[in-house]
Each structure stands twice: as structure tokens, then as C-alpha cells.
Amino acid sequence: MTRVCLVGADDVNLRYELLSRETARDALATYDLREPFENAVGLETVSLGAAVALLNDLNWYLVRFVDEAMVLEPSVSESEWLSRELATAVRDDAVGPDELARFLKIYGLEPASADDPDGSDPDGAERGDAPAGDDGADSTGPKRLVEPMYVTRTGGAVPDYDLREVEETVVERVTESEFGA
Known part of the structure; x- marks a missing residue:
């Protein structure tokens, strides 16, 4: 899927x-x-x-x-x-396969925003449609993607995210034109 x-x-x-x-x-x-x-x-x-x-x-x-x-x-x-x-x-x-994995956009992943402590959205609807362990979700609700960092993969390894202190990251592969934009 x-x-x-x-x-x-x-x-x-x-x-x-x-x-x-x-x-x-x-x-x-x-x-x-x-x-x-x-x-x-x-x-x-x-x-x-x-x-x-x-x-x-x-x-x-x-x-x-x-x-x-x-x-x-x-x-x-x-x-x-x-x-x-x-x-x-x-x-x-x-x-081609060489461009497919070269250019990356790495997001930090943080707990949901502090101004939303009860896990509801701005309209008051409850969250919880993301099961625990599904992508960025955990028992407190979905995590927030923060501050993307653009990097080039060299030698097969994904560079470390260093824009802020985070425990997890999300890696997105992008095209060369998106990388340079």
C-alpha cells in the first residue's frame, strides 16, 4: 500500500x-x-x-x-x-536512481504544541484517529513536523538533523529543482 x-x-x-x-x-x-x-x-x-x-x-x-x-x-x-x-x-x-535518493528534506519531529494540551484541534474536535505508533503518533496524539533541513545524501547515509534538539526525524526525498528552490 x-x-x-x-x-x-x-x-x-x-x-x-x-x-x-x-x-x-x-x-x-x-x-x-x-x-x-x-x-x-x-x-x-x-x-x-x-x-x-x-x-x-x-x-x-x-x-x-x-x-x-x-x-x-x-x-x-x-x-x-x-x-x-x-x-x-x-x-x-x-x-534515475541516482537522483531518487540524493536530495533530502529532513523534518524534526516534536510533541504536539504546548498550546493544545488536551489533544483537541482548534474547533474542539477530538484527535485520536492516528493509532499509537503510526508515523508520528504516540499516546499523547500526533507529533508536529518542525523546521525542515535540506541536505544532500553522500555515501548512502542520511545526515544528522541539527537545527534543534529532537529525538525523531522524518525524511522526505525531493527533486533537484525542489532542493534548489
Whole structure:
């Protein structure tokens, strides 16, 4: 199964924005939605092609409400996400293996924000649709992605995240154009 994760912009409640609009709600209706990270919507699709097609269907909403759209394709990596652009390039066989793993965006992963101690979102809806151990979720709710660091992989190892003290990170592979942007 290919996983999709949409990370909401700081000033929006992503789940609300997507589900309050009929077209997005219809596109997402067949999926079991989760919250793998704070203010994120996660789901599983049957293939990389289906994941890219869903992102294309949701493009209007992604442009307005989403900071990052990531795809986790097991045939590429079990632990490193792909950016939307890179996932599309992989689907289209437009990227070589050397570029596929070279450019990275590494996020720190921290406990949910301190201003939300009860685990509810700004509209008062309870969280808890992300089971413990699923991506960034734990018993206190989903963790928050913070401060991405752009790095180039050399020698096969992922460089350490050093922008702040975090126990966990999330690695996203990006295209060369996204890396240089």
C-alpha cells in the first residue's frame, strides 16, 4: 500500500478545510483518514499511480491549504517519503536512481504544541484517529513536523538533523529543482 500525507499550512485546520468542501470530501470518501502528524491528513492508496492521481484531483485544495504533500511508496523506500513532484517523476519513470535518493528534506519531529494540551484541534474536535505508533503518533496524539533541513545524501547515509534538539526525524526525498528552490 502506498501512503499519502498532506501537511496543513500553519493557519488552517486541514481536516476541516478538506472535509467541508464537497469535491474534496467526495475524493477522500473511500479512504480511511488518519492524522499521522499534527494538522496532517494521512491515507493509504493501492498504488503510486493512485496516490499521484488523488493528489492531482485535490490540487486546488493542496495549493490553498497544504504546505507539504508526501508519498510513502514501499517499492522505493519503507521509511523515506517522496515529495509529490518526485512521486510523479517516479510514476512516470522520469527520474534515475541516482537522483531518487540524493536530495533530502529532513523534518524534526516534536510533541504536539504546548498550546493544545488536551489533544483537541482548534474547533474542539477530538484527535485520536492516528493509532499509537503510526508515523508520528504516540499516546499523547500526533507529533508536529518542525523546521525542515535540506541536505544532500553522500555515501548512502542520511545526515544528522541539527537545527534543534529532537529525538525523531522524518525524511522526505525531493527533486533537484525542489532542493534548489
